Amino acid sequence: MKFYLASVIFFAFVCNTVSAAPTGRxxxxxxxGDSVSVINGTxxxxxxxxxxxxxxxxxxxxxxxxxxxxxxxxENKIKVIDPAxxxxxxxxxxxxxxxxxxxxxxxxxxxxxxxxxxASVFDPKTGxxxxxxxxxxxxxxxxxxxxxxRVIVTSESTNMLHVIKASDNTIEKNILVGSRPRAATFTQxxxxxxxxxxxxxxxxxxxxxxxxxxxxxxxxxxxxxPKDVVLNKDESVIYVAGGRANKVVVMDAETxxxxxxxxxxxxxxxxxxxxNGEQVxxxxxxxxxxxxxxxxxxxxxxxxxxxxxxxxxxxxx
Amino acid sequence: xxxxYIVKIKTAFITMLLASNIAxxxxxxxKFAYIGQKDNSALLGAQQGLSEANLQGQFLNQKYDLxxxxxxxxxxxxxxxxxxxxSTVDTDTYTNFADTLPNVAVFNLSIKDDGLRTACxxxxxxxxxxxxxxxxxxxxxxxxxxxxxxxxQAWHPDFVKFAARDLNKRFKKSHKISMDDNSWAxxxxxxxxxxAVARAKISDPAKMLHYLKTEIAFDGQKGIVMNFRETGxxxxxxxxxxxxxxxxxxxxxxIAKPPTLDSLGILTCEK
Numbered sequence: 293m294k295f296y297l298a299s300v301i302f303f304a305f306v307c308n309t310v311s312a313a314p315t316g317r318x319x320x321x322x323x324x325g326d327s328v329s330v331i332n333g334t335x336x337x338x339x340x341x342x343x344x345x346x347x348x349x350x351x352x353x354x355x356x357x358x359x360x361x362x363x364x365x366x367e368n369k370i371k372v373i374d375p376a377x378x379x380x381x382x383x384x385x386x387x388x389x390x391x392x393x394x395x396x397x398x399x400x401x402x403x404x405x406x407x408x409x410x411a412s413v414f415d416p417k418t419g420x421x422x423x424x425x426x427x428x429x430x431x432x433x434x435x436x437x438x439x440x441x442r443v444i445v446t447s448e449s450t451n452m453l454h455v456i457k458a459s460d461n462t463i464e465k466n467i468l469v470g471s472r473p474r475a476a477t478f479t480q481x482x483x484x485x486x487x488x489x490x491x492x493x494x495x496x497x498x499x500x501x502x503x504x505x506x507x508x509x510x511x512x513x514x515x516x517x518p519k520d521v522v523l524n525k526d527e528s529v530i531y532v533a534g535g536r537a538n539k540v541v542v543m544d545a546e547t548x549x550x551x552x553x554x555x556x557x558x559x560x561x562x563x564x565x566x567x568n569g570e571q572v573x574x575x576x577x578x579x580x581x582x583x584x585x586x587x588x589x590x591x592x593x594x595x596x597x598x599x600x601x602x603x604x605x606x607x608x609x
Numbered sequence: 610x611x612x613x614y615i616v617k618i619k620t621a622f623i624t625m626l627l628a629s630n631i632a633x634x635x636x637x638x639x640k641f642a643y644i645g646q647k648d649n650s651a652l653l654g655a656q657q658g659l660s661e662a663n664l665q666g667q668f669l670n671q672k673y674d675l676x677x678x679x680x681x682x683x684x685x686x687x688x689x690x691x692x693x694x695x696s697t698v699d700t701d702t703y704t705n706f707a708d709t710l711p712n713v714a715v716f717n718l719s720i721k722d723d724g725l726r727t728a729c730x731x732x733x734x735x736x737x738x739x740x741x742x743x744x745x746x747x748x749x750x751x752x753x754x755x756x757x758x759x760x761x762q763a764w765h766p767d768f769v770k771f772a773a774r775d776l777n778k779r780f781k782k783s784h785k786i787s788m789d790d791n792s793w794a795x796x797x798x799x800x801x802x803x804x805a806v807a808r809a810k811i812s813d814p815a816k817m818l819h820y821l822k823t824e825i826a827f828d829g830q831k832g833i834v835m836n837f838r839e840t841g842x843x844x845x846x847x848x849x850x851x852x853x854x855x856x857x858x859x860x861x862x863x864i865a866k867p868p869t870l871d872s873l874g875i876l877t878c879e880k
Binding site: 406407409428429430448449450451452454463466468471472491492 | 664665775807808828832
């Protein structure tokens with residue numbers, strides 16, 4: 293009997309581990325292709341394309357990597373996909389015009405509703421809305437600190453980073469930054485955040501405990517309209533999607549000085565970095581490609597053709 | 610009243626220094642004046658800008674308000690409490706009015722007259738593009754596509770790029786009509802002023818005028834940072850419209866010479 297029970301537990305454990313094993317795939321939303329491209333992490337070739345509905349933009353994974361979430365803006369829905377079988381498992385209403393979102397370590401989804409000047413919190417298991425937070429106009433980027441304490445929602449037309457306390461979903465502070473803040477990312481400790489401002493062409497580095505802007509750096513030429521930002525593994529550099537400058541700008545995380553610009557496809561918006569820190573993937577909207585950057589050389593090692601207007605990218609690693 | 614207001618701001622400033630860039634510590638009230646006809650769409654734009662300024666203001670303890678003053682009452686009205694004045698009047702009324710308030714920004718939301726630009730009135734800020742700006746924009750398009758007849762506009766309800774779609778949607782939702790050139794101008798005047806209040810903590814009208822003329826980097830949802838010329842004219846892209854459809858934006862790519870925004874309109878004063 294004891295042996296039987298132990299076997300059951302062991303079996304359950306194995307199953308659980310197997311079902312959550314990362315696929316190594318890279319998932320890309322194609323805003324005008326109404327699809328998600330699935331890139332094989334080893335061959336770096338597209339192995340499947342999933343039709344998801346009109347205008348997919350934000351994309352993310354559950355904390356254990358077992359579910360893929362896609363914000364389908366025109367349908368006001370989030371669709372839940374199995375990253376292994378690539379089947380759409382279920383969907384739920386996600387408020388008006390869902391755009392960008394981030395997944396909290398507790399599994400909840402924080403999403404910006406661009407039309408409504410608010411952010412909403414959903415439990416993707418039930419599809420229930422847990423909270424609604426009023427923020428500035430045209431909320432866009434969402435970032436969550438690794439410890440789950442804080443959430444940043446950027447509002448593009450109000451030019452703010454709204455810092456939300458995740459414990460009760462209230463606004464803790466509002467930080468004015470440059471014109472059109474688009475995206476943000478936290479350091480591992482959660483003490484520092486980096487945010488991009490599209491129209492002023494800037495990156496700001498913010499002390500999350502005081503709200504103080506520690507540094508402001510320019511992303512270079514006037515065409516660069518920065519969007520996504522990611523930190524490398526040792527947190528020494530940031531990678532910034534340079535928009536119409538058609539490059540990924542690499543900046544020193546301490547000084548915010550430009551180290552180099554990596555030429556990629558046209559109108560680069562989305563970025564993701566692998567867990568081991570070795571690769572950065574960029575979505576090049578107008579070119580319809582994803583560029584794969586080797587971070588030790590800071591150069592593109594492969595360009596992958598995906599759907600129309602690739603927007604968001606996430607890695608199941 | 611005004612003194613009290615200034616003291617309030619000063620206190621807020623000191624607290625600001627301590628509290629860094631979080632917000633004004635105390636409530637700040639900012640008032641605009643609008644002179645002109647009530648049925649001008651510029652007023653609806655200004656009201657849109659005001660509601661957006663208040664949305665931002667709720668996070669910064671700033672409140673915005675707008676007084677509507679008829680042209681007849683403007684002569685006797687006390688304008689000392691306003692951060693800036695918005696107007697849709699005729700050229701003569703505008704010139705006279707700007708002259709009586711030399712240290713306050715007087716926004717022109719409707720007059721396209723080039724003479725008003727070359728006159729370089731110190732406190733005049735022209736949001737609406739001048740006639741020459743529109744002609745230059747159309748000529749650039751003619752060079753690229755000869756024979757094509759287009760209209761030049763500051764704004765269009767079908768404009769979607771640079772989050773223009775969002776502004777058009779918000780405006781239509783609030784006012785049930787489409788955003789046109791004048792309403793965009795009204796919105797822009799309030800937005801750039803409230804941005805300056807939020808960002809530079811300016812509450813004094815003279816300082817506001819100086820800041821607007823020399824320091825702004827305004828995001829008017831046309832995809833490029835905008836500022837003012839010496840003439841008081843706002844540098845801005847212009848939309849080229851054929852059969853009520855947007856066909857291009859001026860400065861026209863490949864035709865306009867850099868600095869491209871200055872390929873539209875008159876740059877200098879009549880000395």
